[in-house]
Amino acid sequence: MLELQNLTKRYGDRLALDRVSFPVGAGRLTGFVGGNGAGKTTTMRIVLGVLAADDGTVSLDGRPITAADRRAFGYMPEERGLYPKMKVLEQTVYLARLHGWSPAAARRNATDLLERLGLGERLGDTVESLSLGNQQRAQIAAALVHRPEVLILDEPFSGLDPMAVETVQSVLADAAAQGAPVLFSSHQLDVVERLCDDLVIIADGRIRAAGPRDALREEYASARWELLTTGDAGWVRDVPGVRVVTFDGGWALFEASDDARRAVLAEAVRRGDIVEFTREHTTLAQIFQEVVR
Known part of the structure; x- marks a missing residue:
């Protein structure tokens, strides 16, 4: 080393x-x-x-x-x-x-x-x-x-x-x-x-x-979450504590507190059309901007 x-x-x-x-x-x-x-x-x-x-x-x-x-x-x-x-x-x-x-x-x-x-x-x-x-x-x-x-x-x-x-x-x-x-x-x-x-x-x-x-990606992980469904994900806008950043049919990118995030996941599971629910991928460019500003 x-x-x-x-x-x-x-x-x-x-x-x-x-x-x-x-x-x-x-x-x-x-x-x-x-x-x-x-x-x-x-x-x-x-x-x-x-x-x-x-x-x-x-x-x-x-x-x-x-x-x-x-x-x-x-x-x-x-x-x-x-x-x-x-x-x-x-x-x-x-x-x-x-x-x-x-x-x-x-x-x-x-x-x-x-x-x-x-x-x-x-x-x-x-x-x-x-x-x-x-x-x-x-x-x-x-x-x-x-x-x-x-x-x-x-x-x-x-x-x-x-x-x-x-x-x-x-x-x-x-x-x-x-x-x-x-x-x-x-x-x-x-x-x-x-x-x-x-x-x-x-x-x-x-x-x-x-x-x-x-480890750095995890440390500087985004507070944004992505939801992909087989239906219309517009209902995410109505969940208290959620701010939708981008929306396109069955896909939504949003910011949320922990409680609001859990509420979105629970509702997506209840609707039965969830395909993917993940934290937004944190890029090196985002980490770089965060630490040098």
């Missing part, structure tokens, strides 16, 4: 990070979200040793992180960092070799990974000749080719079409399944919500919410 504890960073008078603490569990995908300037990239760079924290610690499996540990990390920066004149396969093999892989093993793993990322037909092309989306895939391959023990990615889904997003999701999920802690940032909240096991929300350099995705 990778653990950040009380990371603090100042740039002059500006407090960029204010006692930032959260774990990145082994074998788990942790989504790291926040607005521009919230502190995501600064946090990642401190974990990687690119920046020094003014205070706080980063540990791996309960011990202080070392330079040797970081050499086994995989990192994808938001800014593209590949050599534009090198061919895609040549560069990916080169990066694996830098991590100690044999020529044959590096070529084999690089080829397999690039093919899986949809670059099988572009192995001999230079990086600069690729589209921006394919450059992003190549950058992801560069971070993963040496099978890192910890994986940190800054905006890995930027510039990818929906099919490419699905492909990258699968590759990252496999990396986590091998036991690596995976921390990734993204502005695409729907992608984060779909992919992550754990979620960290940062704003103004402070952690506003952190924990397992489903």
Whole structure:
């Protein structure tokens, strides 16, 4: 497990990070979200040793992180960092070799990974000749080719079409399944919500919410309820204590106190046409808006 504890960073008078603490569990995908300037990239760079924290610690499996540990990390920066004149396969093999892989093993793993990322037909092309989306895939391959023990990615889904997003999701999920802690940032909240096991929300350099995705959904659960019936659900409007938000034939979305909610359920059961009665699904976007405002 990778653990950040009380990371603090100042740039002059500006407090960029204010006692930032959260774990990145082994074998788990942790989504790291926040607005521009919230502190995501600064946090990642401190974990990687690119920046020094003014205070706080980063540990791996309960011990202080070392330079040797970081050499086994995989990192994808938001800014593209590949050599534009090198061919895609040549560069990916080169990066694996830098991590100690044999020529044959590096070529084999690089080829397999690039093919899986949809670059099988572009192995001999230079990086600069690729589209921006394919450059992003190549950058992801560069971070993963040496099978890192910890994986940190800054905006890995930027510039990818929906099919490419699905492909990258699968590759990252496999990396986590091998036991690596995976921390990734993204502005695409729907992608984060779909992919992550754990979620960290940062704003103004402070952690506003952190924990397992489903636990956060429960913690910030909506006070709204959905009723679906085979008949007309218009009667919900007449239940005391209920405020209907949206209504469409047999479906109603409403706000209600606990007593009013129970009254709606009892009436729906009495009528015998109930299909579904659930709390409104709380999205990551809703949680984000709740904790950063």
